[in-house]
Amino acid sequence: MKKSAPSPRTAPTAAPARWNNALAATPDPHALRKRALILAAGRVFGDKGFHNTTLDDIASALSVTKPALYRYVQNKHEILYECHRMAVELAEEALEQARQLHADAPLQALRSFVALYIRKMTSELGTCVMLTEYYSMTAEHNERIQQRRRVIDRSLRDMVAQAVERGDIAPCDPKFAVFFIMGAINNINRWFSDQGPAAGPDIAETFADFALQSLKPTA
Template structure:
C-alpha cells in the first residue's frame, strides 16, 4: 500500500532522481567526448556541447563544474573501461595466448568508442598535474596487466621470448593508434580492423610464419 502510494507521487523517489541525474551526467560526458574527438579539446566550447544536447550552458553546469572536469571524467571512464577489459576475459579456459587475444580485442573495441577514443585522441595533457597523476596511475595498471599476460604467455610457451615491457607497449601502441585513424562511417568495421591488427601483431608482417624458417624468403 505504502509502495503504491509512493509510486503515484508527482515527485520522483530519491533513488530514481539520483539514477536519472547520473544518466544525464553520462550523456553530457559522452556528448562532450564525441565533440572533443571530432573537433579537438581546445576547439570545443561548453556552448558547443550544450548545443549538441539541445540545452543551455547553465544546464550543463548542473552536472559538471567546467570543461576540465568533463575531460578528466571522459578520460577516467575510458581508462577504467580499458583497465576492466582484462577482468572481463580472465578466468576462461583457454591458454594465455587466447586470453591475450581476447584482451586485445576488447581494448581495440573500446578505443573505437567515445570515451576510449578520447583517451587516445585527447588524453590527459590539457589537465592539471594532479589530475594527470591520477590518470597516469590508471594507465600504469593497464600496462601492468598486458605485461603480466605476456610474461605468463612466455612461461607457458605460447608467446615468443621477448621483453614484456616492449611487447606490451608495442601491442598498446598499435591498438591505441586505431583510435587515431578509425572513422565510424569508413569502409572498415571496428571489428574487422581489430581482427586484422591483432593477427599482424601475433603473427608478424614478415612471411616467416608461412615459410616456417623464421626468416622471410630472399
C-alpha cells in the first residue's frame, strides 16, 4: 500500500518574550528581571493609571505569572517606589558627571546636568510617566525619595547661585530657577515616546539650551 505523504507542519507561533528578554544568562538575572519589571510596570501605570493597574496587568506585560512577580516585589506600591528610586539614581549620576566635566564652570555644569539627566531618563525609563505620582506612594517611601531629591535640589541651587556670583547670569532666586528647570524635565515622561518624532538625545540638547536661555545672561 502506498504511504501518504506527511502533512506539512505549520511553524509554531513564537511565544511572547518572558521578562521582556531579560535573560537568565547574565551576571545578576534577579536584578535584571526586577529592572524589567519596574520599567514594564511604569508603562502600564502610564496607560491605565496607578490605581486601575493590577499585578495581573503587569505580569501580562512581562508574559509571566503573577506569583513570579512576588520574587521581586511585594505589591504595586513597592513598584511605584522603585520607579522613583531609579529616577533619583539617574539624576544623582547626571549631577556627579556634570560636576566632573565642569568643576569650575557652574553654568555649564547646570547645562550638562540637564542634558545628561534627560538622556538617561529617556533611554532607561522611557515612558514611565508615574514619576510625577508622589501621592500614591506610602509615606515612608515618599520621604525616602524626597530626602534624596532635596540633596539634588540644593546642589542645583548652589550651581545657580555660583553662576550669579561669577556674573554669568543676572541675579535671580535659585530656588525658583531650579523649580522651573526641574518642572520642565519631570514632565517629559508624560509625552515622550520611544517611537516619537524626537529622539531622547535631541530633546536633551534642546532642553539644555532652553535651561540656559531661561536664566537671563548679564549684559
